[in-house]
Amino acid sequence: MISLQHITKTYAVGGGLTVLDDVCLEIGQGEYLGIVGPSGSGKSTMLHIMGLLDxxxxxxxxxxxxxxxxxxxxxLSTLxxxxxxxxxxxxxxxxxxxxSENVELPLFYQGVPRRERRERAARALAEVGMSARRRHVPSQLSGGERQRTAIARALVTEPALILADEPTGNLDSRTGGDIVALLEKLHGEGRTIVMITHDREIASHLPRVVHIRDGKLEES
Ligand SMILES: Nc1ncnc2c1ncn2[C@@H]1O[C@H](COP(=O)(O)OP(=O)(O)OP(=O)(O)O)[C@@H](O)[C@H]1O
Ligand SMILES: [Mg+2]
Incomplete structure (x- = not known):
């Protein structure tokens, strides 16, 4: 479904910094891929390129x-x-x-009419178990509930690909575990997910993991 061929990313700082060096990767429909690697190794850079942000x-x-x-x-931005x-x-x-309004936002930008936005946001919130909190504002939510809301917002447009950059990084391990279980459920329903994680325990349960080191990709 998504193919990276000989991707290189260089920043023009201090004589040139190569962050990704000839990276090749194929991700099929319905895959659940983990990306691991040391801090500063280029994981977010790769995710942003995959997600057309960079x-x-x-x-x-x-x-x-x-x-x-x-x-x-x-x-690119429409795509x-x-x-x-x-x-x-x-x-x-x-x-x-x-x-609810946070989850509707991507649909608002797509020009989806208000009523349909409401209905689709309600469905996405039900999917992540957040229906009862739909009128709260983010400051009234726990960390796990905030991340569920963000996942509902990512789902609401029915994207081909869900990209998660350390989705459990700001959560305690139990709440992080709930979020991982939610992503696992979404994968089980056929969604394609790429997740960056620092957590070895989480990575060890993923069906496929790639490591980035010194700008190069290794598959394990
Ligand atoms: N806009 C930029 N200009 C120059 N250097 C950049 C820029 N963005 C990122 N970098 C550098 O590229 C390298 C990779 O950054 P990236 O954010 O992809 O790392 P990461 O693997 O996601 O790290 P972390 O685990 O800490 O999030 C870092 O050394 C960073 O300093
Ligand atoms: Mg990062």
């Missing part, structure tokens, strides 16, 4: 055999909105909006 310096990225490198920023749902370590919820 462009590689060289190499090719394709979705369903369609190369995306020739698209301009506008086209990103349709294809990708992001989940971040620090949730990235809008503090002034209710749980």
């Amino acid at each position: 462009r590689p310096t060289s190499g090719q990225l394709s979705f369903n055999d369609r190369p995306v490198h020739a698209l301009d920023d506008r086209e 990103r909105g349709r294809l990708v749902g992001f989940v971040f370590q620090s949730f990235h919820l809008v503090p002034q909006l209710s749980v």
Whole structure:
């Protein structure tokens, strides 16, 4: 479904910093892939490139055999909105909006009418077990509930791919375990998920894991 071919990412700092060095990776429909590696090894950079938030310096990225490198920023951002749902370590919820409004937001940007937004947000919130909290604002939620809300927001557009960058990084181990179980359930329902994790225990339960070290990818 998604293919990274000879992806390189270089930053023009201090004589040039190569973060990703000739990375090749294929991810099939319905896969659940873990990315592990030391801090600063390029995990987030790779996830951002996969999720069309960032462009590689060289190499090719394709979705369903369609190369995306020739698209301009506008086209990329439309494609990103349709294809990708992001989940971040620090949730990235809008503090002034209710749980339901946060989940509706991506649909708002897609121009989906209000009524349909409500219905789809309600479905996504039910899927993550957050229906009872839909009128709360983020400050009234526990960490795990915030992350569930963020996952509902990632699901609401029915993206082909869910990308999670350390989704348990700000949670205690039990709450983190609940979030991992939720992602496992979503994978069981056929969703394609890529998750960065520092947690060896979590990584050991994933069906497939790649390691990044010095910009190179190793599969285990
Ligand atoms: N915009 C940028 N300009 C220059 N260097 C950058 C930029 N963004 C990231 N880097 C560098 O690229 C390297 C990889 O960063 P990245 O965020 O991908 O690491 P990571 O593996 O996700 O680390 P962590 O586990 O700490 O989140 C780091 O050394 C970082 O300093
Ligand atoms: Mg990172």
